Amino acid sequence: MAYELYYWPTIQGRGEYVRLALEDAGADYVDVARRSKAGVSAMMKMMQAKTGTPSFAPPFLVSGKITVGQTAAILLYLGGRHDLAPKTEAGRLWVHQLQLTIADFVQEVHDTHHPIGVSLYYDDQKNAAKKRSAEFRKERVPKFLGYFERLLEGGGATYLIGRKATYADLSLFQIVEGLRYAFPKYMKKYERQIPNLIALHDRVADRPNIAAYLASDRRIPFNEDGIFRRYKALDK
Numbered sequence: 001m002a003y004e005l006y007y008w009p010t011i012q013g014r015g016e017y018v019r020l021a022l023e024d025a026g027a028d029y030v031d032v033a034r035r036s037k038a039g040v041s042a043m044m045k046m047m048q049a050k051t052g053t054p055s056f057a058p059p060f061l062v063s064g065k066i067t068v069g070q071t072a073a074i075l076l077y078l079g080g081r082h083d084l085a086p087k088t089e090a091g092r093l094w095v096h097q098l099q100l101t102i103a104d105f106v107q108e109v110h111d112t113h114h115p116i117g118v119s120l121y122y123d124d125q126k127n128a129a130k131k132r133s134a135e136f137r138k139e140r141v142p143k144f145l146g147y148f149e150r151l152l153e154g155g156g157a158t159y160l161i162g163r164k165a166t167y168a169d170l171s172l173f174q175i176v177e178g179l180r181y182a183f184p185k186y187m188k189k190y191e192r193q194i195p196n197l198i199a200l201h202d203r204v205a206d207r208p209n210i211a212a213y214l215a216s217d218r219r220i221p222f223n224e225d226g227i228f229r230r231y232k233a234l235d236k
């Protein structure tokens, strides 16, 4: 039975980390809300359910009788089923930990353009966004990406935990792609400090299923409704 992915139909957003794992695994899935307007309505309705395991927000995944939300939890589930995670409990926990750290970073990326309120427009928080982004570029990107760079150095640098890719590697690919989109000026200068992470990005981009996905119309282009947004004022 095909997996059903529920996520906003016009953005990469957090759904993209799940899409990348499904695509890399060659899994059969339906991106439900992208198929029709009825798909979006179904997604909204499922989040209002009083029973079962309804999600607070998308993405969530339906797999037979299981409905699981929270990006990192979805990936924990898919990683075990599609050989995108280690076999041991300690290994799975480690990759889950890495994914949760990536999720923390994704939230901070989001907060660069929405530092005051999620439900307010960017235009209503432009000044704060500028300040927040300056701190993000100076302190937070080097701290987070420096952490992953160190892990790659320590592990021999093929993938995060050795010679086999996990879903966390796919997510780091997306982080580099997203930062390049949102902060092109900054990344041009900063990238030389994270050579192993850039090599990892390139390695993931070359994986046959990922390359095919990126070239397909299933990959939604970056845009200013997603997590990674290109606003000139926030880049330097």
Ligand SMILES: N[C@@H](CCC(=O)N[C@@H](CS)C(=O)NCC(=O)O)C(=O)O
Pocket: 013, 014, 015, 057, 058, 059, 069, 070, 071, 072, 103, 118
């Ligand atoms: N921690 C959750 C966050 C989910 C989330 O914030 N989803 C966004 C879209 S990327 C959303 O639709 N949020 C609605 C809201 O927060 O009201 C995850 O990683 O999946």
